[in-house]
Amino acid sequence: MDQKPFVSVTRRLHGLFVTSAAVVLLITGLVVLCVELVTSRNQLIERAGLFTGLTSPHLANVLALDSPILAHKLLENYFSEPDLLGIYVYRNDGSLLVELSKPELTLPLPEPSFLLRSQLEVSHSFSFDLFEYSMPVRTNRGLEGQIYLQYSLAGVKQKVLFYLLFGVSLYLLSLLGVYLLSKRIQAGLTEPIDQLLDAMEQVSVHQNYDLKIYESRKKTELSSLISGFNRMLVEINKNARELKSHQKVIEQHVYFDPLTGLANRRLLMQNMEREVVRARRTKQFGALVYMDLDHFKTINDSLGHSVGDAILNSVSARIRKAIRQADTPARLGGDEFVVLLPELGQNESSASHNALSVAEKVRQSISEVHSIEGRSLHVTPSIGIALFDGANDQFENLIMQADLAMYRAKEEGRNQVQFFLEQMQEHADHRQQIEERLREAIEKDRLYVSYQPLVRGAGKIVGAEALLRWPDGENGLINPSAFIPIAEMTDLICCLGNWVLTEVCRQMAEWEAQGRVLVVSVNISPREFQQENFVEQVQEVVISTGVRADCLVFELTEGVLLTNVDKVRNKMRRLSELGIRFSLDDFGTGYSSLQYLKQLPINTLKIDQSFVRDITTDSNDAAIVATIIAMARSLDIDVVAEGVEKKEELAYLIKCGCTLFQGFYFSRPVRAKRMASLIPSKQQDQVCEVQIQTLPTHQFTD
């Protein structure tokens, strides 16, 4: 880059100032000298003129008398005049009448041409040493002769020399004065300018805005500039501070989770990349520990978001406390936390051991009671661990592995730690495959609904349960237990649920148009029910299909009810207003809380088939079933016994007071066409109870 040498402005000003002063003083000195020379010259001419003017009338007489003695006498009085070296008087013919000269000097005689010229007029001339003056001497008779004077210029020269010496000394002294003055002015200018330059460097290079340049009290342009600069620095400082704090906020937003202050996904990813490079170099293993709080949604929904946030903060504080400084704790969102553990050891088994002990420490710490807003709350995490080394470096891959391990921990009963294993990946791939094929099946309308009759007493069909069926070209009929839980992991269940509801309502409306009115229950998954606009979606389906909503029963599991009870009650109330009724599915397998039964508009309990299956062999199950039936009866709630397969089971259930049944003993789930044939046509305004023929076991199948 072309870098021009630095030239100080003040030095240039100083140079200019001194040079200008030197030139001005020189010119002034020369002018004074010239004036002095001209004055001296004029004075000499004047003196010579005066001299000749005084003497020429007498000289004219003396010349007329041609008396050198008289001439001498006349002139000697004037000869004492300073600088006058010689007086010569010539006759008309050019001969010398008298000469008065300093004896010690040998003076040159005047040039004849000069004398000749001065016969006519007054003449004078200057040479280096001499001033010559000549004048014709006249009377009224005419020209009598000439007087010629020689003056020494030594006096003038001396004077000039004196002036020169004096002038040069004065000049040099003045220059020195000017130089010193200029230096002082320069210092006065340079100091603040240098301060400004230093300050500017501090600001531009070192971003140091905490400066203040000294401001002199004297008001000058520079002092104004400095005070302006100081004001500007204060402003810049203020802006820089604001900028810094904004930057901090932005950085905080960009790299940190706003709620807990832990690293966010971006920062975690960056640190991970750094640690993978280090792991490659140091040949060390590291780990990603992925954790999700068990049933956090329930806490959040039932106790409110401020309690939920407080728990998340408390959990993040526990995580921080349980890990090393070099580890990165992060929150990915919701109740999902990740800890990056670098440098866990150089072999896989010691790294696994170390990762496990950190994860266990974190798990135990989180599981201890949290005091939030005066309550003692318990939360537990499910934790998955994925190890990494320099070779295994894809962040998304690792997060996915740790996530899969965490899911396994959930499946295994929660509140535990699981390592990622290759099979988990296979399961995940399988799940993904199912999900993709299921989406395609919905799109291409390959699904259908089967109906399993609901029977009262020994054989009256009083309704049916709608059960989704997926015939897959390659694999035959895929069991809902194989794909519903997968769909429930994502929003796919919402799409699937809406499809089933629409199809069931369409079918019911079609039956109704044929005079076959049947109560049909539809399984609603928790995720589906929890959609904010679930009620509106149902309303839309009911309106668009024209189905009788009072013939619809929604089968909910306790999972639905575990969330915010007020919200659930509100939704159920709004759906009840449409005419929809509710039954509680799989009763006995979950919390089986009487609380729900009291608080929510539940019309029916469905005893889970796992109890029914063993009532004839397991006295515990028999007792549970009997208790559920008695309790429901006392609460005036209908009870359906599911999975009735044997006559003996039916007999026991009837003995306990159960009146509604569902199971292979009566019928397997059947296609819609077959179901329609079981519902005899009736008056449309009346929901029927259809007398089922004495059913041979397993007569109706998919």
Ligand SMILES: Nc1nc2c(ncn2[C@@H]2O[C@H](COP(=O)(O)O[C@H]3[C@@H](O)[C@H](n4cnc5c(=O)[nH]c(N)nc54)O[C@@H]3COP(=O)(O)O)[C@@H](O)[C@H]2O)c(=O)[nH]1
């Ligand atoms: N959210 C939704 N879930 C659905 C839907 N369709 C089905 N499902 C759920 O899938 C699970 C498995 O269902 P499926 O394989 O259809 O099994 C049902 C019956 O076939 C079976 N059953 C009925 N009687 C008997 C019997 O006597 N023995 C026996 N071994 N099995 C029997 O029980 C299943 C019905 O159970 P439930 O729903 O609890 O009443 C199942 O959990 C379905 O809920 C859907 O559309 N949405």
